[in-house]
Every structure is written in C-alpha cells, then in structure tokens.
Amino acid sequence: MAEQGSSSRIRATGRRRKQPAKGRGALTVAAWSAAGLVVIGGSGAAFAYFKLNGNIETVDINAQLRDDDRPENVDNGSMDILVLGSDTRSGANGAYGRDEGAARSDTAMIVHVYEGHRTASVVSVPRDTIIERPDCTDRAGAKVPAQRKAMFNTAYEVGGPACAVKTVEAMSGIRMDHYIEVDFTGFKKLIDELGGVRVTTTKAIKDDSSHLDLEAGAHTLTGEQALGLVRTRKGVGDGSDLGRIQLxxxxxKAFINQVKSAGALSSPKRLWDVADTATQAIKPDSELDSVKELAGFAGGFKNLGADDVRMITLPVRYDPADLNRVIPLKERAQQVWTALRQDRPIPASATEDTATGQAEGVVE
Structure with missing residues (x-):
C-alpha cells in the first residue's frame, strides 16, 4: 500500500490529504461513545447541536506545532490518533488523590486505522517508558528544553497535549491526524450512562489504591469499578504499568463489544445521555470542534468490532538501573512504527519475548 499523504493540519476526514465523505468511529472510550452523535446529528434538532456543541472543549494542536518540524503525512487512506487519559486531580478528579505537580498522561494509546477502516491496530505506550523528549512549547508559550532520559508521561506534564503529540511523532515518525483526551470523571460517567461494561475476571483483583475489589467471575462494572480496573497496578501481574496496560x-475490547451490542444505544434517551456525557468527557483537537465533525469522525468506525482491533504494547524491557522504568527495544519498536507508516499489520515478531507485566488473561 502507498504511504500516507502530507497535510499541514490534523484533519477531521478519514483520509489524509483528500477530502472524502467524513466518517469515523471509535476504538477508545471517547471515540466509541461519540458514535451516538451520528444518530443524534441526523435528527437535525437545533437544540441538540447547540447543547452538544457547547459541551465540546478543544485544544489547537496545529497552532502549537511547526509544520516543518513534524513527520510528513502520506496519503494512503489510513488514520492515526493519539488518545491520552489524563491523571489530573483538579476539580471532580480530586477524589483520586492530591496533585503532585502538573497533570500527566496516565494512559496513552496510538490508534492506527487501516485503509478502508475495517481493521485497526492500537499501540499502548507505558507511561514509565524512558524516551528522548523533544523541545516543546508549554501551555503558556514558554520554551521547554529537550531531555534525553525523560519518562514518556512527562511530555504532557511539561508541555500539555501539543508536547505529547510532538513526542509521539518524534518516537514513531508518524504524524497524528487527531488527538483525544479523556479524564477520570468523564470516563466514569460514560460507563454509567452505557449501563456498565460486562467483563469476566479469571482471578480475584483487589487494589486499595484504585478502590477495586473484584472476585473471579462475571461482572457488569460500574463507572467507578471500570475506572479502578484500568488504573490498578498492584492488584495484578508484577504490579507494573505493563500489567495495567493489559487490563x-x-x-x-469489552467496551467496544458493549457499544456495538444490540440495544446499547437503541433508546433515544440513552443515546442522548451518552452523547451529552461523551462530549463533556473528551477534549479533542480543534479539527473536531463540533457535533458535525465528531459525528463524521465516529461514523467511519461503524464497521469495526473488537475482533477487528489488534492491541499491543510498545516493545520494551525493564530498565536495569530502575525496574520501575522501561526502555524501548529499538529494533522491535522500529518494526512497529515502520509497519504502521506503511499501513501494514504489525508483525508478531515485534512483540515476541518482550516485557508484558504478566497480567494477560486476568480479564476476558
């Protein structure tokens, strides 16, 4: 397949440089829930557009990044999205602890949707990964110098969303088409609006830090429980961030199945409530600043189910100098990035015999 095409902006369309009919959907908490906007937007109700548009807070990534300092986009019909879960403790998120400095990106996923939008790969980047962080500009416009041995999640801390995007693009050589941020409180509310998410745990999980206590067996997780699950570290595997990523x-995968299942969004009230909550829960880039743009973004994912999405963790090893940190395996990581740049499946060899956190199979 041809490589992806150039553009000076993070685009709202499904392709890079061309202007096809808008259509996308979601592989993450933010994006899958936005699928409800397709139906709501189709109703043409002016009040719905007004209310939902007013919910949307965006960040202008393009204004903060120099185009000549970013990877080239190549037109092959694929799409790349950086999805971050913010661990800010401000506002309602204060229930999860005190701020210890600026917010950091608790969860990071690079979502690559292949040409045709029928399959996708998701690469999770451990927040404790030691990387070379490029120079950035912070939220106030001040320069932030580059750092050779920085934790990945400090990019968001020191420079906000734009620095996180720049760091991912420097690591991967792939230009991000979109950015979406989700916070703790919005995540909880969204799960509750969907009526919970069904999962099966093969082992008991108990973690006082994340307020999670689940017996082995089938569960329909509330928003609070779901948040505890995706935040837990001590309750599974070796207690590392890698185990949490597996959870x-x-x-x-369970969330995608829930949203795709019959009846999940069939009630008009449920659909409205999910759309209302989703537009408050996310902070997208400025190319997705309206219901119309979000509806177009969500629509193209309608053919994607959980079985169409392959999820991996960036190939890493534990840092011998600090086992609480991980270091990318350069050759393996390059296999991943090269495959995505060329819109090809990630080879299985890229993730063989890499650190995993030993939590696989705990949740089904």
Whole structure:
C-alpha cells in the first residue's frame, strides 16, 4: 500500500490529504461513545447541536506545532490518533488523590486505522517508558528544553497535549491526524450512562489504591469499578504499568463489544445521555470542534468490532538501573512504527519475548 499523504493540519476526514465523505468511529472510550452523535446529528434538532456543541472543549494542536518540524503525512487512506487519559486531580478528579505537580498522561494509546477502516491496530505506550523528549512549547508559550532520559508521561506534564503529540511523532515518525483526551470523571460517567461494561475476571483483583475489589467471575462494572480496573497496578501481574496496560486493553475490547451490542444505544434517551456525557468527557483537537465533525469522525468506525482491533504494547524491557522504568527495544519498536507508516499489520515478531507485566488473561 502507498504511504500516507502530507497535510499541514490534523484533519477531521478519514483520509489524509483528500477530502472524502467524513466518517469515523471509535476504538477508545471517547471515540466509541461519540458514535451516538451520528444518530443524534441526523435528527437535525437545533437544540441538540447547540447543547452538544457547547459541551465540546478543544485544544489547537496545529497552532502549537511547526509544520516543518513534524513527520510528513502520506496519503494512503489510513488514520492515526493519539488518545491520552489524563491523571489530573483538579476539580471532580480530586477524589483520586492530591496533585503532585502538573497533570500527566496516565494512559496513552496510538490508534492506527487501516485503509478502508475495517481493521485497526492500537499501540499502548507505558507511561514509565524512558524516551528522548523533544523541545516543546508549554501551555503558556514558554520554551521547554529537550531531555534525553525523560519518562514518556512527562511530555504532557511539561508541555500539555501539543508536547505529547510532538513526542509521539518524534518516537514513531508518524504524524497524528487527531488527538483525544479523556479524564477520570468523564470516563466514569460514560460507563454509567452505557449501563456498565460486562467483563469476566479469571482471578480475584483487589487494589486499595484504585478502590477495586473484584472476585473471579462475571461482572457488569460500574463507572467507578471500570475506572479502578484500568488504573490498578498492584492488584495484578508484577504490579507494573505493563500489567495495567493489559487490563486496559482487555477492558477496551469489552467496551467496544458493549457499544456495538444490540440495544446499547437503541433508546433515544440513552443515546442522548451518552452523547451529552461523551462530549463533556473528551477534549479533542480543534479539527473536531463540533457535533458535525465528531459525528463524521465516529461514523467511519461503524464497521469495526473488537475482533477487528489488534492491541499491543510498545516493545520494551525493564530498565536495569530502575525496574520501575522501561526502555524501548529499538529494533522491535522500529518494526512497529515502520509497519504502521506503511499501513501494514504489525508483525508478531515485534512483540515476541518482550516485557508484558504478566497480567494477560486476568480479564476476558
């Protein structure tokens, strides 16, 4: 397949440079819930547009990044999205602890949707990954110098969303088409509006830090429980961020199935409530600043189910100098990024014998 095409902006269309009919959907908490907007938008109700548009807070990534300092986009019909879960403790999120400095990105997923929008790959980046962070500009416009050995999640901390995007683009050589941020409180509310998410745990999970206590067996998780699951570290595997990522990926598969299942969004009231909550829960880039844009974004994912999405973790090893940190395996990571740049499946060899956190199979 041809490589992806150039553009100076993060685009709201399904292709890079061309202007096809808008259509996308979601592989993440933010994006799948936005699928409800397709139906709501189709009703043409002026009050719905007005209310939902007023919910949307965006961040202008393009204004903060120099076009000549970013990877080139190549037109092959694919799409790349950086999805971050913010761990800010401000506002309602204060229930999850005190701020210890600026907010950091608790969860990071690079979503690659292949040409045709029928399959996708998701690459989770451990927040404790040691990387070379590029120079950035912070939220106030001040320069933030580059750092050779920085934790990945400090990019968001020191420079906000734009610095996180720039860091991912520097790591991968892939230009992000979109950015979506989700916070703790919005995540909880969204799960509750959907009526919970069904999962099966093969082992008991108990983690006082994330307020999670689940017996082995089938559960319909509330928003609070779902948040605890995707945040837990001590309750599974080796207690590392890698184990938590495996739980996050398993939960996202269950979430996709829930949204895609019959009846999940069949009630007009449920659909409205989900759309209302989703537009408050997310902070997208400025190319997705309206119901119309979000509806177009969501629509193209309608053919994607959980079985069409492959989720992996960036190939890493534990840092011998600090086992609480991980280091990318350069050759394996390059296999991942090269495959996505060329819109090809990620080879299985890229993730063989890499650190996993030992939590696989805990949630089904």
């Amino acid at each position: 996050q990926q398993a939960f996202m």
